[in-house]
Amino acid sequence: MTTTVIGLGKMGRALAAALVARGYPTTVWNRTPGRAGDLAVTHAATAAEAFAASDLVILCLLDFASVTDVLDGVDLAGRTVVNLTTNTPAEAVKLFALVTERGADYLDGGIMAIPSLIGTPAATVLYSGDESAFQRVEEVLGAFGAARFLGAAPGLAALNDLAMLTGMYGMLGGFVHAAALVRAEGVPVVEFTESLLVPWLNAMFPALMDMAGQIDSGDYMAKESDLAMQVANAGIGEVSRSLGVSTELSDPLFSLMRRRVEQGHGSDDFASVIELLS
Ligand SMILES: NC(=O)c1ccc[n+]([C@@H]2O[C@H](COP(=O)([O-])OP(=O)(O)OC[C@H]3O[C@@H](n4cnc5c(N)ncnc54)[C@H](OP(=O)(O)O)[C@@H]3O)[C@@H](O)[C@H]2O)c1
Structure with missing residues (x-):
């Protein structure tokens, strides 16, 4: 299967590197050129060209607005679009409608890892949306870490992602308070x-x-x-x-x-x- 990665920020670059490491032919596009470093990938000149290059297109951009910017006017027909940009459940529902109306399958994802963990067993990526599309591309998505499909409702991955982060921030908040207490007494x-x-x-x-x-x-x-x-x-x-x-x-x-x-x-x-x- 050919793959495209749109967005070569810190996370997008790690995703592209994981695909290359598994031997998938990978095309990349980033708004600002020259961000692929020495990755063995094909460079698309435009987002449209990057979508046309592969069956599976993975987006990892800053936010919802950057995803809608990139999708604007691009032919999506026949593609499987996997969006790993952090967004809200409501934004995932909007993107599901927008992408499927234009003839593509849509999976929304939430990455539970930092870039250096991508491709290791410590990384988990949550997915929701089109289940048959997930089954078709599950093996490729396994390049990033454990791939967990949570259900057909498009917002489920975003909801669970945010809930897991909420649990983490509670723990981090407890940690800094505890550390401030002992530090105050020189421990x-x-x-x-x-x-x-x-x-x-x-x-x-x-x-x-x-x-x-x-x-x-x-x-x-x-x-x-x-x-x-x-x-x-x-x-x-x-x-x-x-x-x-x-x-x-x-x-x-x-x-x-x-x-x-x-x-x-x-x-x-x-x-x-x-x-x-x-
Ligand atoms: N880094 C992490 O630890 C981590 C962990 C989990 C999830 N995530 C999620 O992964 C996503 C990417 O994070 P990141 O760390 O890779 O961020 P980043 O390094 O800031 O990269 C942002 C990417 O978005 C692109 N972009 C921004 N606005 C755009 C627009 N209007 N049109 C086209 N491209 C645009 C940037 O392109 P330019 O190069 O042209 O600016 C860049 O490729 C975020 O949604 C983040 O929440 C990150």
Whole structure:
């Protein structure tokens, strides 16, 4: 199968390199020329020429607007278009309609990796949209990492991508607050992270599965650590403030936990806080 990669930014270049490494003949196009480095690819002079060159066309551009710019006026008929640009679920639905109306198949994707992980087992790419198109090109997409098809609704990959990033940012926010606390007392952050924080977070990860089960069932009754106990002492807030560490990251979460207790759910587990978000 011949492939085209449109967009040779940091991520697009890594995708093109992964295809070349697997031996797929690859054509590339980038708005600004000269971004392919020493990759063994064919250079298209225009986006239209790049689409015409291959059955499978992969887009990896900055945002939704850059994708619609590039698709404007290009003949898409007969192509399988895989868009790995980060976009919203609603934008994925718009692109699905726009591309399929012009006679091509559409898959929307979300890359769960940084460029250096592309082509390694640590990379996962989420896909949604046309399932038969996915099956046809799945082996090629495997060049990037694990290829996970989530369903026919075009926005599913974007939704899950953003949800996974939300989980990650919660963890990163907890990390910088924890690091600020120990740093305020002169504890080396690397030592704390390696010997205490990472083992602790690893020990806590299985609790996410228990909480997921509680959310799906709606039964939040705490077996071990209820919300009333968790907000009974103001330790994190008070200690942070006394050390001159901002509580901007933890305050919103603890105020939700306290509100849930005030509403009579003190014997629930932490997961019941979701009811204040939905
Ligand atoms: N880098 C990561 O760690 C990472 C991880 C996961 C997902 N992603 C996603 O991958 C996508 C690309 O990221 P990146 O890191 O490769 O970004 P980047 O290095 O900034 O590259 C952006 C690309 O978009 C092109 N572009 C921007 N506006 C355009 C327009 N109006 N018309 C045509 N081309 C346009 C740029 O072309 P020029 O060279 O001409 O400017 C360049 O090829 C983003 O949606 C990002 O969210 C990135």
